Amino acid sequence: MDFKRYAVYVTPERGPLADFGAAWLGWDCMTGRSVDHPEVPGLPLPVAEITETPRKYGLHATMKPPFRLPEGQSEAALIAAFDGFCLSAAPVALEALNLARLGRFLALVPRGDQTALNALAAATVHAFEPFRAPLTEAELARRRAGGLSPEQDVLLLTWGYPYVMEAFRFHITLTGKLPRAQAIQTETILAPLIEPLLPRPFLIAGLSLMGEDALGCFHLIERRALRG
Numbered sequence: 001m002d003f004k005r006y007a008v009y010v011t012p013e014r015g016p017l018a019d020f021g022a023a024w025l026g027w028d029c030m031t032g033r034s035v036d037h038p039e040v041p042g043l044p045l046p047v048a049e050i051t052e053t054p055r056k057y058g059l060h061a062t063m064k065p066p067f068r069l070p071e072g073q074s075e076a077a078l079i080a081a082f083d084g085f086c087l088s089a090a091p092v093a094l095e096a097l098n099l100a101r102l103g104r105f106l107a108l109v110p111r112g113d114q115t116a117l118n119a120l121a122a123a124t125v126h127a128f129e130p131f132r133a134p135l136t137e138a139e140l141a142r143r144r145a146g147g148l149s150p151e152q153d154v155l156l157l158t159w160g161y162p163y164v165m166e167a168f169r170f171h172i173t174l175t176g177k178l179p180r181a182q183a184i185q186t187e188t189i190l191a192p193l194i195e196p197l198l199p200r201p202f203l204i205a206g207l208s209l210m211g212e213d214a215l216g217c218f219h220l221i222e223r224r225a226l227r228g
Contacts, residue, residue: 001219003211006078006131008064008124009057010170011208011223017197021059024174024194025051029058029210032219042189044182053176056217058210061172063124065161066212067132075211078131079222082209085127086224089207092116096200097172099191104178106187107171108194110202117170117204124207125164132160 011030012018022028022035026048037047044050069078095112102109110117135143135156143156152162159165174194175186209221 001211001213003075003213003219003221005066005068005212006075006221007062007066007210007212007218008082008128009060009062009208009210009218010172010204011058011060011220012172012199013205017194017199018059020194020197021172021174025055025059027055027058027217029060029218030208030220030223032217040189040193042185044178044185050175050178050186054173056215057173058218059172060208060210060218061170063121063207064128065125065164067128067160069131070133073131075221078128079209081128081131082207082222083224085124086207086226088228089120089123089226090116090228091206091226092120092204094202094204097198097202099174099187099194099198100171101183101187102169102171104180104183105173106175106178106183106190107173108198109169109171112201114170118168120204121168121170122165125159125161129159135160 012021023038024047026035026037028035040047094110094114094117097108098111100107100109143162148156148162152167155164155167156162178186206223206225208223210218211221212218
């Protein structure tokens with residue numbers, strides 16, 4: 001398959017959480033297929049509407065945000081670099097994953113000391129910079145349209161994304177942006193369904209190299225264990 005962009009994600013290990021997340025979002029990025037949404041009574045909107053924005057990415061946390069390859073780089077070279085990075089990077093252990101409201105959307109966020117996690121994210125961003133084509137003027141304008149702080153704009157210009165390095169916050173997105181009342185209602189309904197599936201402790205033992213297809217959906221290219 002030809003991919004228009006690539007990314008490095010943390011994706012949950014195969015199991016109940018990954019299966020529920022794929023169905024909740026309607027897209028399994030590990031297998032590259034659509035999944036029927038679950039029937040969840042009591043939500044303020046249909047699941048398909050609540051999850052429309054994050055669906056194409058699958059259940060994931062972003063480590064290296066999506067990027068286009070520049071001239072002179074290839075997917076094969078990217079895969080080789082990814083394999084080498086995973087051999088040298090160490091796993092990260094955290095206390096747990098928790099369901100949380102982040103502004104207007106719901107996500108899973110880690111509990112515990114995140115120093116090692118933030119360092120891994122920064123190293124991932126830095127390691128794959130040689131494979132990131134510069135943003136176009138249109139891409140810059142689109143990112144800036146949402147409103148960025150001066151610090152975030154510097155990160156955008158430097159790394160191609162405004163929420164990396166010191167602005168990074170690990171999260172696994174579960175919904176699009178919702179009005180506050182709908183977000184609270186969705187959290188209330190979703191919590192008893194997903195909380196029994198959340199890992200305690202939460203171990204990041206591998207990374208996933210992903211590719212974006214022509215329709216904007218992300219697919220697993222390969223997953224590698226962290227062996228550093």
